[in-house]
């Protein structure tokens with residue numbers, strides 16, 4: 001299979017899950033500004049939505065939407081990243097994956113969009129983002145990972161979003177549980193491997 005990704009974007013969470021599962025995969029970078037892939041293909045001809053991650057299966061079929069791609073990956077590979085279909089624990093894991101992909105991720109969107117713009121972004125966007133971080137901070141008060149004792153799908157997604165805090169001029173200093181959580185995840189071999197493969201660390 002092949003993952004279309006952009007360096008450090010939300011597709012890094014899919015990349016991490018692929019490596020956590022030990023799946024053999026090709027990676028092709030997409031320039032989200034020009035929508036051209038590193039092989040020179042117009043990305044819109046691959047995914048008309050122009051968004052990463054996009055997964056291409058070996059038979060050529062495409063899957064888009066991060067939450068769906070990640071569920072496809074765990075449902076087709078032996079894993080301990082997401083409980084089985086029908087187990088109540090699965091839906092608690094997916095609750096946090098959804099929170100990561102919608103509430104948390106999309107709270108960053110105004111900061112990326114307005115990075116270069118004047119006047120400055122209204123304070124309400126910072127208040128909204130901090131509210132999401134506070135929810136995570138509280139959830140992590142009595143657990144090492146967001147859905148319990150073990151690393152599961154949403155931990156990769158939340159980790160990736162926490163890497164973006166700088167765009168909102170925030171650091172994890174005000175969220176000690178989140179800060180420890182971030183440090184714990186960044187040491188995982190699959191996370192280190194994925195960050196190296198995207199050229200984020202050496």
Ligand SMILES: N[C@@H](CCC(=O)N[C@@H](CS)C(=O)NCC(=O)O)C(=O)O
Pocket residue numbers: 006009010011032049050051052053064065066067101
């Ligand atoms: N609905 C998509 C959204 C993913 C998304 O926001 N991807 C960003 C990168 S983090 C992107 O490709 N943005 C480019 C664009 O939408 O033009 C999903 O859940 O996979």
